Amino acid sequence: MAAFYDPFMSSLEKVLTGHRQKLLQNTSGIVLEVGAGTGVNFSLYPDNVEVFAIEPSVPMYKRAVKAAANRPNIKIFNIGIEAVKNHQEFPDKFDFVTSMLVLCTVPDPQLAAHIYRDVLKDDGQLLVLEHIHATGRLYGKLQSFVNPLWRPIADGCNLTRRQDWILKNAGFKPIFENYFSLGTDWYEAVMIVESKMK
Numbered sequence: 001m002a003a004f005y006d007p008f009m010s011s012l013e014k015v016l017t018g019h020r021q022k023l024l025q026n027t028s029g030i031v032l033e034v035g036a037g038t039g040v041n042f043s044l045y046p047d048n049v050e051v052f053a054i055e056p057s058v059p060m061y062k063r064a065v066k067a068a069a070n071r072p073n074i075k076i077f078n079i080g081i082e083a084v085k086n087h088q089e090f091p092d093k094f095d096f097v098t099s100m101l102v103l104c105t106v107p108d109p110q111l112a113a114h115i116y117r118d119v120l121k122d123d124g125q126l127l128v129l130e131h132i133h134a135t136g137r138l139y140g141k142l143q144s145f146v147n148p149l150w151r152p153i154a155d156g157c158n159l160t161r162r163q164d165w166i167l168k169n170a171g172f173k174p175i176f177e178n179y180f181s182l183g184t185d186w187y188e189a190v191m192i193v194e195s196k197m198k
Contacts (some may be wrong), residue, residue, distance in 0.1 A: 015095040016129065016182070019191050020044055020100065024128045027094030032119060034081055034112070035102030036060070039067025042074055049073060052090055056080035057155065081112045086117060093121045100129040103163040105156045113170035120196050126172055128192040135179070135188060164190050172196065 007105045024044040033041060036053035039058050045051055051074040055061040061078040068074040077087070084090055097116045103109045117125050143159040150159055168174070172194040179190050 001011050001033060004008060005007040016189070019129055019130055019178075019180075019189075023100075023191065023193065024098065027096050027098070027127070027146075030091055031092040032084065032090075033098045034116075035099065035105070036064045036076060037101070039064035041075070041100060042067050042071050045071075045074070046173065048072060051075065051092075052058075052077065054079050054081065054084065054171075081106060081115050082153075084115065092162060094119050094124060095121055096127060098127045100127075101131065102132050103166065104158045107156075109161060109163065109166050110170065113167050114170070117165075117171060117196055122196065124196060126167070126192075126194040126195060126196075128163070128167065129189065131159075131182060131189045131190075132164060133160045133162050133188075163190060167192070 020041060021044050024041060027045060027049050031049055031051045033053040035049055036055040053074060053076045055064050056079060057080060064076050068076050097120055103112060108111045133141055147159045151157060174192050174194050175191040182189050
């Protein structure tokens, strides 16, 4: 998956890059990036932001390490979200948590959402860019049909999750939401800026 991820995503990234930039350009302080993948976000962070990036896949992690080579403000770790709270090198709380095309693959997205809340400061923000189960009935059925075949070849990516609902059910309150199509009507995404509920 890691070997062909960037070429496979190149057409979608024409749509996603602007959204990534919009979310990351105003980050500050200390950031936890969940699921760094190949490091596609690294060049979009301001230079004065300290980023702790995690990636559980070893092949993806190796590519992310190369992407962070010239970014001294970015530290990359080969761990999953469950290991963040007990990791000695991590701060107790973060100013921002970024989650981009991640919650489709984590084994327990509800647990991940609650960990996001636990590691955020009281005034911290969760920045989300996720693809979701298509809202159109026809396209939703198409995703459900292809999902069993899609998941094994796409590193566990689940086409039928509603990450927006998962996060709201975990207690996050949206500040801004933008639902849009990723180049095709059956592959939808949601960009959400969310803050912890006080």
